[in-house]
Amino acid sequence: MKALETSGLGKRYRRRWALQDSTIELPAGAMAALVGPNGAGKTTLLNLVTGLLTPTTGRVRVFGRPLEVTKVAFVGQDKPLYRRWSVNDMLRFGAATNSRWDRGRAESLLHDIPYGERVDRLSGGQRTLVALALAVGKRADLLVLDEPLAELDPLARVQVMGVVRGLETTVLLSSHILADLAEVCDHLILLGAGRVRLCGSFTDLLNSHPAATMEDLVLDYLRNPEPAR
Numbered sequence: 143m144k145a146l147e148t149s150g151l152g153k154r155y156r157r158r159w160a161l162q163d164s165t166i167e168l169p170a171g172a173m174a175a176l177v178g179p180n181g182a183g184k185t186t187l188l189n190l191v192t193g194l195l196t197p198t199t200g201r202v203r204v205f206g207r208p209l210e211v212t213k214v215a216f217v218g219q220d221k222p223l224y225r226r227w228s229v230n231d232m233l234r235f236g237a238a239t240n241s242r243w244d245r246g247r248a249e250s251l252l253h254d255i256p257y258g259e260r261v262d263r264l265s266g267g268q269r270t271l272v273a274l275a276l277a278v279g280k281r282a283d284l285l286v287l288d289e290p291l292a293e294l295d296p297l298a299r300v301q302v303m304g305v306v307r308g309l310e311t312t313v314l315l316s317s318h319i320l321a322d323l324a325e326v327c328d329h330l331i332l333l334g335a336g337r338v339r340l341c342g343s344f345t346d347l348l349n350s351h352p353a354a355t356m357e358d359l360v361l362d363y364l365r366n367p368e369p370a371r
């Protein structure tokens with residue numbers, strides 16, 4: 143079963159294409175790393191597969207059906223939270239708006255967060271954890287995370303990656319931190335200049351490329367960015 147399929151997906155802003163002709167397949171249960179240089183189109187792709195942007199071309203299917211936002215949880219780079227609410231308010235909101243809400247799973251990310259504190263008084267890293275907790279508690283079929291590790295300290299990163307690794311769901315995760323991705327993920331989507339350059343399982347990709355590790359494979363592409371497929 144394919145958790146995520148895109149075909150011919152593209153997005154154009156005025157005359158400029160941010161993403162073109164992107165065809166991706168992720169099997170159910172995949173933990174996929176989305177990587178690529180700055181401006182490659184990663185955020186655009188994530189916004190398209192979560193329904194935040196409308197494609198200019200192509201289509202998105204989640205578990206064989208047209209995209210339904212209730213089936214997808216997204217944590218974007220701007221971590222949209224109600225900033226005047228407390229963490230407790232956010233958890234109550236999660237419970238009230240999601241029929242499959244799992245408070246225990248959400249709380250597993252919030253050990254060191256004061257529940258009574260207003261969201262706008264938390265650190266950037268703490269806000270990331272609250273946003274992730276809400277997404278994880280939703281128990282969506284597909285969890286999409288745009289640079290979730292960017293503001294986290296090393297311990298919080300280990301904690302977040304541990305939680306993500308333990309989820310029984312399909313995850314698509316963008317980050318520039320290759321070491322973390324290589325440890326947690328089993329699939330790679332590599333974007334370059336608005337196009338998909340590589341898409342597949344680590345095993346298949348490494349079987350068909352000379353690189354010894356996923357990090358080497360990505361670094362080879364970044365150093366020498368011709369189309370790799």
Ligand SMILES: Nc1ncnc2c1ncn2[C@@H]1O[C@H](COP(=O)(O)OP(=O)(O)OP(=O)(O)O)[C@@H](O)[C@H]1O
Nearest residue numbers: 155159160161178179180181182183184185186187
């Ligand atoms: N709202 C917008 N209007 C016009 N151009 C945009 C818009 N959003 C993105 N772009 C352009 O689309 C291209 C892809 O941007 P995108 O943010 O998807 O890249 P990215 O891979 O996520 O980059 P980064 O790693 O720096 O976050 C860039 O050239 C960017 O300037």
